Amino acid sequence: MTRKNNPDLPLADALQRAADNAGKPRAYTRREITSKIAQTSVAALATLGLGTWLYDRETARAEPLIKMRDHRIARPAGAVDMAIARGPDAVENVRKALKAMGGLETFIKPGERVVVKPNVGWNRLPEQAANTNPELVAEVVRQCVTLGAKEVWVTDVSVNKVEQCFARSGIEAAAKAAGAKVVLPGSTGFRAVAVGGRVLQTAEVFWPFVDADKIINMPIVKHHGLTNATMSLKNWYGVIGGHRVRLHQEIDQSIADLAAMMKPTLTILDATRVLLANGPTGGSLDDVKRFDTVAVGVDEVALDAFGAGFLNRSPSELGFLARAVAAGIGTLDYKSLKRVEL
Amino acid sequence: MRSTLFALLVAVPTALVTFLVARGTGPCRVDPCSPLGATTPPTAGAGRAEGTPGATPAANAAKDPDAALKALLAPPLAGFTLKAEAALYDQKGLFDYIDGAAPVFIERGFRKLAALELKTTAGGELAADVYDMGITENALAIFTFEKPPAAQVLALGDAGHQGRLAVVFYRGRYYVKLTAFDAGAEAALVDLGRLLASRMP
Amino acid sequence: MRYLWLRRVYQATFLALFLFLVGVTTISFISGYPVEWFLGFDPLVAIATALAGHTLFVTLAWSLPLIVLTLVMGRFFCGWICPMGTLHHFFGWVGKLRRVPDRVKLNAPRPAYTLKYYLLVGFLVAAVCGSAQIGLLDPIAFIWRAFTTVVMPAADNTAYGVYQGTRHFSFGGVIAILFIAALAMNLWIPRLYCRLLCPLGALLGLLSRFALFRLQKDPDKCKDCNACGADCQGAAEPHGTLRVSECMLCLNCQGRCPRDGIRYGFLPSPELTTDRLDLTRRRTLTAALGGLLAVPLLRAGSGSEPRPSPLRIRPPGALDEPDFLARCIKCGVCMKACPTGGLQPTLTEAGLEGLWTPILVPRLGYCENLCVLCSAVCPTGAIAPLTVLKKVGKPPHQEPVRIGSAFIDRGRCLPWAMDTACIVCEEVCPTSPKAVYFKLETVVTRDGSSKTLKRPFVDLDRCVGCGVCENHCPVYDEAAIRVTSVGESRSAKNRIMLTGGRV
Structure with missing residues (x-):
């Protein structure tokens, strides 16, 4: 459906193009395509990033044991015990x-x-x-x-x-x-x-x-x-x-x-x-x-x-x-x- | 362009499936497979150079397992004299030495055997068989397999037991069976066992 | 057309691969095969267990490339790779209607097909609450469970050798009925399971809304014959506005089109494909609420923590119960791998939440002392990786992994109750020194004579709960020595002895 553009007849050209595309689905605009690719890339990178972050070879991780603090205080010499x-x-x-x-x-x-x-x-x-x-x-x-x-x-x-x-x-x-x-x-x-x-x-x-x-x-x-x-x-x-x-x-x-x-x-x-x-x-x-x-x-x-x-x-x-x-x-x-x- | 895509669609899963199936011939999933199937130890060091002189057997076991095995039995063994230098047996040779029992060892990852005959200073005769099973799991596997249910437990190596004229233990990758040929040598078995165990990493 | 054939080759290859991997999941053949690969490749298992268990287990990293590919290419997994999908595809073909207009009607979208998205939401919310119930409907877990507990044992009854000896799995019949029902649904509507129920399909459908490559019809060539919709596996409406989230890329539409008017390409017109799902907010919230409420309800019954059934003996290496249930997807790979057949799906032993998770039933098979196969094949790390040295507690490890403790029933035991000699439990005990030991006792028998007997005792400091004693006990129906879960290493609560704590 490609036609040579006729610079002398811009209106006729536009009309012809509109007629060619009548009933045809419109194509994605450049902007939409860029946005789609960006979305997909972000989703893919997020997947890989999360995957790396959560990656785990050993599910049985011993819960780290806490050590109790020493709550005593230093007492001066000669203090009553x-x-x-x-x-x-x-x-x-x-x-x-x-x-x-x-x-x-x-x-x-x-x-x-x-x-x-x-x-x-x-x-x-x-x-x-x-x-x-x-x-x-x-x-x-x-x-x-x-x-x-x-x-x-x-x-x-x-x-x-x-x-x-x-x-x-x-x-x-x-x-x-x-x-x-x-x-x-x-x-x-x-x-x-x-x-x-x-x-x-x-x-x-x-x-x-x-x-x-x-x-x-x-x-x-x-x-x-x-x-x-x-x-x-x-x-x-x-x-x-x-x-x-x-x-x-x-x-x-x-x-x-x-x-x-x-x-x-x-x-x-x-x-x-x-x-x-x-x-x-x-x-x-x-x-x-x-x-x-x-x-x-x-x-x-x-x-x-x-x-x-x-x-x-x-x-x-x-x-x-x-x-x-x-x-x-x-x-x-x-x-x-x-x-x-x- | 289209045929490239088609080729890619064929090649990628072919590579994937080949990779997955090829993993089956690679190292066993289960470490070790030895209790119920064979495996090769990860340290295949045959043909390597001699270990650094003066280094301990422990340091050499991974680099040169044969030299380390020999070093375990090298004189002087205090209280014992060697009748001959230790004889080494590989997987094939093992059949010559223990015949029908060999598959049981080979299935559990047997690598090499050093067999030695000795005399105590008192003149009693005994034999020491040190099986290098490659990795500890394999030594444990053969130890567990061969241990009689009613064995008398002996604190030797990682685990051991004692019977009439015999002492058996394992330590690390080594499975050791000591046999006395007369009652006089029986008392020396445990001493020999401790001596060998002390040399093992 | 050649892509259509390629798809069929893919399906056949991956189904064959699946069957092969299931087949080699036995101690004799497993060697290095990554038998749980399909589950590792399953993004739903990865996401659900990551939500519940907060990490991505190494095996499940396989799912990352699939997610990325789906984000770019669409839901090809369902149409090309999924072994369960291939079976559905096959049975859909078996039940195919003759007339094209009837098929077009059958393969048109229905509002009910949104159910799978709601199920997905519910299951993922349950996962956030710490319960990996996703395994109930995830197709790979479903087919693994069915093959382990039903298909392979059935095949074994007709052709010996699939297992090492015939296997029986507790209430496998229930799993069988569900599996057959899932397949039989295809005779009514093709791929009904995939369209209506499959939460993995729903997840991939959601991901495929990002797809940059999509199927599209050429409006210039289309004469509205509707043939493309005759065999559409996903009921994706290829003739109208293609629903990307439903499209399995099976390419039947392409193959059916008499004018070669459908092609797969980079971002077609926004008017030819649609990302819409037709979900309502109210239903989505209801599904989420359902998932939220399901977890406490499932846990409310008996058999759950904190008072579990004594028969809930988990495989060695299993995480502590809450962590275990956050990861176990009930796929049954461990049960298939277990060399003794002792690992069985639960029915009530672990509560409703733990339905079909693995427990050891020592009377059917014991836990082999030097075997760690179940932990090696677990795709989610619910059974954490073990080495033999770690399991038996040899250096550098201090304590063996205990899964329970054995107790002698003196009323049934031959030397205790019948004054008859028997040493089987002691004989088979694998620990060193043995956990089962004897005391010599002289007794007066019924006829008045005296007799010296070896009477067995259990040393709980040594017992690891492997159950080989129970398995071999000569008292045939209910053994005179039995294992219960108390003393299991993984639990801080379910213990008897003061010493020998967590490992």
Whole structure:
């Protein structure tokens, strides 16, 4: 259908061309073609780029194991290692003890994220002494908030149903009122952490313990059927999830392994009410005795050695303490430490 | 132009299919195929130059496996005297040495055997057969295959067991069978085994 | 015409290649063959597993050139290469109607054919939610599954030797019925599966909207005889405005045209081809919502995490269950490769989400100690690549890969319950030292005499769960030693022993 253009008759030429193309589909314009080619090229390059980016020879990638941070602080020479306060008012006891340690401000700096870890393992009332005293938790939270901590998380991986434990123990209400965020663990939020212990190689640790800048351990002293006693070291059972009942196969070494992994800033041992028998769950108020004592310190082993006395146990009877000493976590001879009794 | 396109349309899939099918004759998918099929070890170093003098057998095994194999059995072997220099057998020669058992080894990637007869200082006679299986997987495969179900486990090499007048173990690519010809030499088997294992990479 | 013949040669060649690769997927013949190549070449598998598993497994890199070629040339894979498509093509030809006008009507577009795009959307959203359900309808996974569990065992019943011994696959009948139904649909409407259901076809259709080369008719030559539409495989309307996303480039239109009026060329007129899909936003969103809701619904039933069936024994190297289900497309290549026939498609053992994924059924076949074939052939890395040394835990590896643990049923075991000697489980145990061991015990038998028996025990520090004990146990129906999945290396939860953690 090509015709020679006749420059003398432009109109006739145009008319003829229009007639030739009548009913014929129009061709792509140069602009459309360029755009089409560009689109296809971009799609092809994007495919190859994404493919290269996502390319993978080994789908089984071990999740990178996190290493727990050391949350301890450097203490000046001659600082008090352990403060024991006795008296009818639990809150006053912890205030006194903290003050003797140099005040919480020596441990917590403004802007830090602090996790407070009481024992909230059981669906029990405060009077039943299976969980840490909520008044103590509230006081510590309040002090942290006053000191300008950015976040104060109160959490524990409970044994009984988490919501019930936190409600019944009074800790949820007390901590919230004091200004803490109560973090209830669910089925997610656990991170794979390298323990590198003698029996525990890895553990699934609940996120606040991984993320926090400072960790305050707040155990309660009580009897435990399997390990005879549960205090500071055994309290770390509550930072991990997963299938942790397995730990009972080698409970003493497991506790020592966990304790070697966790390096808390401060430990506050609650011996206000002590469950003397049928632990760790308890239930009967006949098994509970008031000692109205709070001990604060930086050596967990020493605190546990001290706490064993409430349960009429010698520290040498507690297998996990021997393992912890072997692991270099602390000393059993708490009397050798710089200590104040109030 | 059009015939070029046609040629391309024929050539590309032909090349593709040929490539895919040719992969079948290439190295085995499964590393190793040895448990249930044959494979050749990746280190075929026949005809290479001698290993650097003074280098360990470990360093040489990949470069010159034969020299490394010989070096394993080279005197002095403390406590033992050699009756003759080690004899080497390749895949063909293996039939002369162990006859009908050879295919079992060859299927599992057998490369070379060094056979040696020795005497203890006390005069007991024993034989050492060191099979170079090319790669660890193959040594493990033949070890597992030959191990009697009730074998008495022996901590030697990567794994070992002990029977009457015999000690068997493997370490790395080497599968070793030690046989004593009299009760006097039996006690020396484990010593010899440890000596050989200590020389293996 | 010669391109039409070339297309037929392509189809025959690639179908033959597929059959060959399926055939050599056994321990005796596999040597170096890339048996899972068709799945690696499948862009839908690549995209879905990349969405679910966040990486592109090495085998699936084969799909990149296919995507690029489709972007340039159109949906040629369906018409020229796809082995499932070739089978559909063949059965469509078998059921071909005689009269051309009837065929034209049958091969015209229908609104229902948009269903495959909605299915694609739903499946891809499910993939984003971490579930590779795409394997249910992906044609390559579909045909692999059918060949593994149905076609090859059936062929084996008539001509021995396809497998090393006759195989049975759990509820293969269900897969058989679906496969036959998919093929039989062609007798009604040719390539109905491809047009209506195939999510891979839908994906390639979407990609082919970018195509720079397209089929086009020459309006000058066209006398509107409609013959081009008589055998159009994709129902792409070659006589009207060709639907690029439906066109499989089978070239039947070209072959049918009496005036040689159809050619394949660079960007024809915008008025001769169309990119339109006729999808509605409402339906697309519904499909996406369906995919979103399907995943939690599939997981809601029993057999799913966190309390799986104890019989869910995954092949060695399998990723932890959520990662596994993000990648496993239920293609069954591992089951075909397994030398003992122990790998079986699930029905309910892994929940609805895990339908047809592989588990080891030790009574049917055990996991061969030095074999890693299933991991070598897995096209998506759901079973991650293993070496033998890694599997058995020899240096440099510390721990063997465990897939479960064996337990003795003392009520069924000969030395325990019948005072009868039996050592089979210990004899066959492949670990060193053996996981099954004996304690000598002297018992008083029924007649009052005393007898010393070797009674078997399992050392869980040694047991890898291979199931050879269960497989060989002489108690024929239900073995006296049985494996369950607890203790599997891949799981941090499903464990018993404190030591011997993840590897």
